[in-house]
Amino acid sequence: MTDTTYIRCGKLFPGVGDTVLENQTIVAEDGIITRVAPSKDIPKSADATEQDFSRNFVIPGMIDLHTHLAYGNAKTEEDIDLYSSLEFRAVRGVFFAHQVLSSGFTTIGAPGDSGMVSRAVRDAIDAGLFQGPRIAAAGPYITSRQGLTDWYPTWIGVPTTSIGRLVTNRDEAIEEIRKQVKEGVDTVKIAMDGILRRPNGELVAAFTLDETKAMVDEIHRLGKIAITHARGREATLYAGKAGVDLIFHASEIDDEGLEAVVANKCSICPTFTLLRNYVDFVEPQDPAFRERRNSVWRTEFESAVENLQKVKKAGVPMPIGTDSGFALTPFGEWHARELEIFVDYMGFTPIEALRAATSVGANLVRPSDRVGTLASGFQADVVALDGDPSKNISILLDRSKMKSVLKGGKVTPPAKREYDPGKVSDFTQVISSELYTRERVSKLGYRAPSMHH
Incomplete structure (x- = not known):
């Protein structure tokens, strides 16, 4: 028997265009939208469940492309990489996924986590075992020596529980891509930034252009989405020239990089929220406070805004992402701050920001999900607002x-739990x-005990 739901909307932004519609009704059958029409044209039916949002503003369920389900709101890199078993991270990820869903984000990208944690959470949610957002899952980042996620000394290397997978040559990189695809990922992430800097302060890319192109070509050959972490100028340039689908950050993009991004139809997800939270919230006891005091985070934020305003002007698609999963960006808390930053700093109108969080991001998740737009054939993923x-x-x-x-036409219960x-x-x-x-103890007001009795 078909499960029919009528979703009555006072105002409706469908996720595309600039128009806000009034007094509309969304008709969904088994969670899929079959019709959107003026409410007067769709009378009550004894066979349909009614969701009355006739006094509310309705938008599509939002999409955060940068949420790391395995991180656990961690305060340290070691807590991300080392101290929890993969099994515990997966169970914990289910708990946090529900918090993301209840904050209005019905779809997420999980772009790089330990093992197959995100894939496991995705599959458990898809199977109906738990409530959570739709997930486009990646495996561990592919990294090189001195690349992002190769944090530890060489005598430790990249642990098997790390969010990264170290490859030392092109063949190993291609093999890792094939392995991840076999294990069921939707996306493959390349850690394009290194952790070395040149004397002028520029970040050195973790892979050469030829290596990057070989990896991206293989990801695409296998039908998956290619994504990269690239803050630095060189890393962003190589990612653009290689034709990746999505670049995270691109804080130091220059004109040459922008030209490559436009030519190869890449999207850029700035991920301002983590940077801005560093600027606004870091406390004196936090190690990152030194960088804030020295204006490192503020300088990068302001530089990124300036560079990425050019990206917006060039018409590059800019979906939203927040890097949720750190202690500074806890799950379910700050996902919508990216839209606020887009409006306050990037010159987006509120409607443009809503599109960035819905239909624009929908192009970079599982195509079968059909999300980000409230129209016939799409999922009945809905957020109703006062x-x-x-x-x-x-x-x-x-x-x-x-x-x-609502996800698939069904109301999601609140998930705010301590x-x-x-x-x-x-x-x-x-x-x-x-x-x-002794000097520090003295400043703290303590008197060192005498060693003589």
């Missing part, structure tokens, strides 16, 4: 304004936070 985000985008960050979230980080993600064995020299 307030008008086309006038004030910031209401998306106010959970009290979120009337309801948990103990000491049992969930904070496992680094920190012995002390200070170096207790």
Whole structure:
């Protein structure tokens, strides 16, 4: 028997175009939209379930392309890579995925996690075992010596539980891509930034252009989405020339890189939220406070805004992503801040920002999901709001304004639950936070005990 749902909308932004429609009804059958029409043309039916949002503003379920389900809101790289078993990370990821869903994000990209954690969470949600967003899952980042995720000394290397997979030549890179595809990923992520800098401060790309092109070609040959982490100028240039589908960050993109991105129809996801949260929220006891005090994060943020305004002007698709999963970007908390930043700093109108979070991002997730637009043939993924985000985008960050979230026409129950980080993600064995020299102890107001009795 068909499960029919009528979703009554006071105002409706369908995810495409610039027009906000009024008094519309979405008809969904078994979670798929079959019709969108004026409410007066769709009378009540005894055979249909009604969701009455006739006093609300309705948008498509939003899409965050940069959410790391395996990170666990970690405070340290070691907690991301080392201290939790992959099995625990997967179970924990299910818990956090529900928090993402209840914040209005019904689809996410999980672009690089330990093992096949994101794929496991994706499959459990798809099977109906748990509630969570639709997930386009990647495996571990593919990295090189001195590449992002090759953090540890060479005598440790990249642990098998790390979010990265170290390859030392082109053949190993191609083999890793084939292995990940066999294991069921939707996307493959390349860590294009290295951690070395030239004397002028420029980041050195982790792979050469030829290596990058070979990897991207293989990803595409196998029918998967190619994504890269690339902050630096050189890494962004190589990613653009290789024709990747999605570049994260691109903070230092220059004119040559922009030309390559436009020519090869790449998308760029700036991921401003993590940077901005560093600027705004880091506390004196945080190691990152030194960088904030020295304006490192602010300088990168301001530079990224300036560079990426040119990207917007060139018409490059710019979906949203937040790097959620760190302690600075906890799951379910800051996903909508990227839209606010797009409006406040990048010159997007609220409607353009809503498109970035819906139909623009939909081009970089599983095609079979059919998300990001409220039209016939698409998923009935809906967010109903008390307030008008086309006038004030910031209401998306106010959970009290979120009337309801529907995935496939079904209401998602709230998932805001407290948990103990000491049992969930904070496992680094920190012995002390200070170096207790006699001078430091004196400044703290303590008197060193006498050694004589």
